Amino acid sequence: MKSLKINIFIISLIGLLCLSCGVVEKLANRVPVIKDIQASRYTILVGDTVTVSVTAEDPDDDDLIYSWSANSGSFDKRNQASVVWKAPLIEDIYNIQVVVKDSNEGEATENMDITVISNSEPNVKITNPVDGDFLVATQSVEVRSEATPVAYIDRVEFFINDQLTATDTTPPYMFVWQPRDYSGTVEIKSVAFRSIPSNIKAADSISVSIQGVVPIP
Amino acid sequence: MIKYSYIVLCSLFFITVACSDLDRTNPLDPKNPNSKRTETVLIESFVNQSGGEVITSSIEAFERLLTEYGKESFIYLEHHIEKTSGTDPWALDASLSRYLLLVPQTDEQAIPDVMFNGSQARVQGASDTEAAYQRYKIALEAELTRETTFTVEQQAAISGNQIDVSTDIAKLGNTNSSDIVVIMAVIETVNTGIRQIVRSWESVKSIGDLVHGEIVSVDRSIDIQNDWDTDNLKCVVLVQDAQSLQVFQCNSVDLK
Numbered sequence: 126m127k128s129l130k131i132n133i134f135i136i137s138l139i140g141l142l143c144l145s146c147g148v149v150e151k152l153a154n155r156v157p158v159i160k161d162i163q164a165s166r167y168t169i170l171v172g173d174t175v176t177v178s179v180t181a182e183d184p185d186d187d188d189l190i191y192s193w194s195a196n197s198g199s200f201d202k203r204n205q206a207s208v209v210w211k212a213p214l215i216e217d218i219y220n221i222q223v224v225v226k227d228s229n230e231g232e233a234t235e236n237m238d239i240t241v242i243s244n245s246e247p248n249v250k251i252t253n254p255v256d257g258d259f260l261v262a263t264q265s266v267e268v269r270s271e272a273t274p275v276a277y278i279d280r281v282e283f284f285i286n287d288q289l290t291a292t293d294t295t296p297p298y299m300f301v302w303q304p305r306d307y308s309g310t311v312e313i314k315s316v317a318f319r320s321i322p323s324n325i326k327a328a329d330s331i332s333v334s335i336q337g338v339v340p341i342p
Numbered sequence: 343m344i345k346y347s348y349i350v351l352c353s354l355f356f357i358t359v360a361c362s363d364l365d366r367t368n369p370l371d372p373k374n375p376n377s378k379r380t381e382t383v384l385i386e387s388f389v390n391q392s393g394g395e396v397i398t399s400s401i402e403a404f405e406r407l408l409t410e411y412g413k414e415s416f417i418y419l420e421h422h423i424e425k426t427s428g429t430d431p432w433a434l435d436a437s438l439s440r441y442l443l444l445v446p447q448t449d450e451q452a453i454p455d456v457m458f459n460g461s462q463a464r465v466q467g468a469s470d471t472e473a474a475y476q477r478y479k480i481a482l483e484a485e486l487t488r489e490t491t492f493t494v495e496q497q498a499a500i501s502g503n504q505i506d507v508s509t510d511i512a513k514l515g516n517t518n519s520s521d522i523v524v525i526m527a528v529i530e531t532v533n534t535g536i537r538q539i540v541r542s543w544e545s546v547k548s549i550g551d552l553v554h555g556e557i558v559s560v561d562r563s564i565d566i567q568n569d570w571d572t573d574n575l576k577c578v579v580l581v582q583d584a585q586s587l588q589v590f591q592c593n594s595v596d597l598k
Contacts, residue, residue: 259477261467263452308396309469336467336477337396338452341438342429 155184156231162223164210168240170322171214175239178207179223187227195221198241212241216274240276246327248273249281249317256331262305262338269299270329272317284314308337377514381490383416383482384580384592386457388423388441391430393453396468400454403474405536407482413536416482417578417594419529420539423453431569436543444587458485460582460589491515491554492591498577500597505564509579513552521584522549524560529594531574541570548584572597 161180169175183189193203197213210221222236253269260266268291272278281298283291285307291300304311314330387404389397404418421437422430444461445451455466456478463481468474496509507526513519528542546562560579566572580592 259473263450263466308467334469334473336473337469338454338467339390339393339396340452341423341425341441342390342392 154187154227154229154231157181157183157187157189157225157227157233159223159225159233159235162235162237164221164237164239167238168242168321169212171212171216171241171243173241174209174211176207177210177221177223177237177239179225179235180206181225181233183227183231185227185229185231187229187231190226190228192224192226193221194224195219210239212239216241216243218276242274242277242322244322244325246325247278247317247319249315249327249329251313251315251329251331254313254331254333256333258333259336260304260333261336262307265301265303267299268302268313268315269297270315270317272296272298272315274319277319277321279318279320282316282318284312284316286312287314304335305338307335309335311335378489378491379493379514379591381459381485381488381590382592383485383488384459384578384589385416385418385478385482386421386440386444386460387419388421388437388453388455388457390422390424390453391432397454399471399474400456400468401537402471403468403478405533406471406475407478408536411482415486417592418538419527419578420537421543422539432539432541434540434543437540440543456481458482459488461587462488462589490591491517492519492581494579494581494591494593496577496579496593496595498595498597500566500572500575501563503566505566505575505577505597507560507562507564507577507579509560509562510557511549511552511560511579511581512557513554515554518554519552519583519590520550522552522590523547523582523584524549525580525582526562526564527578527580528564528570528597529576529578530571531576538576541567541575 159179159181163178165176181189191204191206193200193208195210197219199211201209218238218240220236220238222234224232224234226232249270249272251270254260254266268283270281272281275296280292280294282289283300293299310332312330312332314328316326316328318326387400389400408418421440422432423438423441424430424433444457445455454468457464458481463485465477465481491514493512493514494509496507498505498507505528511524523545524547526544526546527540529538530541531538542564547560549558575597576594577597578592578594581590
């Protein structure tokens with residue numbers, strides 16, 4: 126009976142020693158913690174490269190393993206804290222993801238968006254009215270224009286017979302036109318402006334036939 | 343002899359009774375529940391002589407349409423309207439009232455403005471003859487296919503200083519109509535009959551409800567004004583819904 130008490134005491138002592146030495150903690154692995162993820166630039170041209178990096182630490186001081194991925198584009202290396210991503214040739218917003226693992230299967234994930242733009246003219250098209258439409262002078266018409274990439278369109282200007290008539294800075298780009306003072310063929314032009322990466326504009330134009338009226342004499 | 347008379351009378355009675363049960367399949371029979379007619383298209387053009395180029399374009403477009411389709415294809419009326427007296431010798435207060443009824447929105451009131459079958463279709467404005475012609479033609483083609491369950495037949499004759507008009511309006515088909523108004527117009531043809539100027543415009547009768555198979559007669563005498571060319575007058579009668587202002591049927595006859 127006495128020897129049993131001694132054994133229990135010794136086992137308890139060993140347990141306390143293990144706890145103080147962190148052995149139990151080692152058995153319950155803690156996942157890595159991602160402190161920060163960043164890119165050298167968040168808006169780049171198509172085909173350009175950007176350095177993306179992650180700052181992470183492991184509470185257990187395990188060695189960390191990095192794995193980068195993206196929904197398009199390519200990396201020079203994928204397994205370092207800081208890598209270079211090469212953008213694809215299509216304008217869009219791309220998602221970059223990094224997975225940080227420790228040596229005990231613990232992992233953490235973080236991601237960010239990189240916007241890829243081209244240096245080309247914006248796409249602009251007048252969607253209403255349609256080229257060749259007859260418009261009645263007494264009835265107002267909603268002149269609408271689409272312009273892309275939307276995130277980089279600063280403004281869309283509308284011209285009636287080369288006269289600036291309206292400006293819109295947010296999509297849907299439009300204005301309500303009252304053609305009462307016009308008769309015959311009229312040109313409607315829409316000009317989309319972007320300033321990133323440089324000042325570029327593009328235009329679309331249509332012709333409509335305004336059916337003239339006069340007030341009742 | 344008396345016996346034979348009874349037999350003949352009884353036979354006639356039974357034939358009469360039996361006839362009432364006969365199927366009415368004649369498409370021209372007003373009591374035929376399936377009878378209907380092609381609707382004569384009524385085109386009302388609201389203009390003013392001093393309206394300038396847009397009015398000229400509109401009138402020329404109709405001259406072209408009348409030449410292409412023929413005078414019998416549709417009834418074309420020129421309502422001359424003015425708000426300031428003296429701008430158009432053909433202007434009528436009744437025509438202006440008609441226009442303000444059809445286009446009550448003040449900001450939409452401008453000429454030339456053309457109505458097809460009352461409120462059924464509207465084509466406003468005319469930048470040039472070709473554009474106006476194309477737009478009128480599209481509206482006309484759509485209306486030419488329309489069928490109606492009304493017939494309008496009138497007789498009109500000049501008697502002294504008056505025009506006596508006698509009209510029969512029949513409701514065909516198997517449905518009834520309500521809130522029906524009969525309008526009579528006297529028109530004067532100019533430019534070898536192509537242009538037809540409205541000289542008189544009157545709502546002559548509110549029929550109200552009209553049961554299918556029913557025939558209503560409307561008579562009216564219209565005073566002839568001094569400036570009318572009595573050699574070139576016509577009488578137009580139209581049937582219209584008082585609420586929607588849709589014209590269901592119209593007919594035109596010459597006055598001699």
